[in-house]
Amino acid sequence: MKRNWQIRFPNNKNEIPNAVIDYIAKQLNIDSKIFDGYDLNKRSYFYHKSQIREYFGFREATAADGDKVKDFLIENILYLEMNYERLKVEALNKFKLLHIEPPTIDRLERIIKSAIHTYEIKFFKETYSKSPTSSVDKMDT
Structure with a gap:
């Protein structure tokens, strides 16, 4: 490993x-x-x-930094990649780029899982809103 x-x-x-x-x-x-x-x-x-x-030239991570990295994953990575290990690498790289000490492994996992969840909810809402009424009616039936 x-x-x-x-x-x-x-x-x-x-x-x-x-x-x-x-x-x-x-x-x-x-x-x-x-x-x-x-x-x-x-x-x-x-x-x-x-x-x-x-x-x-680094500093400790804050909750706001975690939100920034989460937003970065949602806006730039998740539409291309949903592999957890790849998301972890991207999140760690973002922390490094921002000169922020990465959070604990557990906190990093929560950030990534939250990003995935938020992305999926947004994806399904957008898909639903763009679906024709006739298609939605057929799915409901």
Whole structure:
């Protein structure tokens, strides 16, 4: 399974391959075992995340950002593609383009499912409104 490590912060230390930890430790000329004591639930971790965001010019996602990405999917992608994995890639790319840290996996899933639902409702309403009355009557019968 291919993983895209550069698009989000880890939820736990097990998500970070030992090869990455070893590589960074070597660059910093420190022992990789130091990372064993690094706690992802402490304030220092959240401070480090904010420093990384600032360095790369990103910011945390807001609910409005989620709505923007949802609207983007509805207006630009869903009429071409409804594959969930493809929608996920497009949503993550949009967050990256906007310099916004992607939301959690669960939040991203809700954004995508909401976009699909909204698109489908809009599609069926438009289809219904454009259908001749005679066709609608036949469907009702």
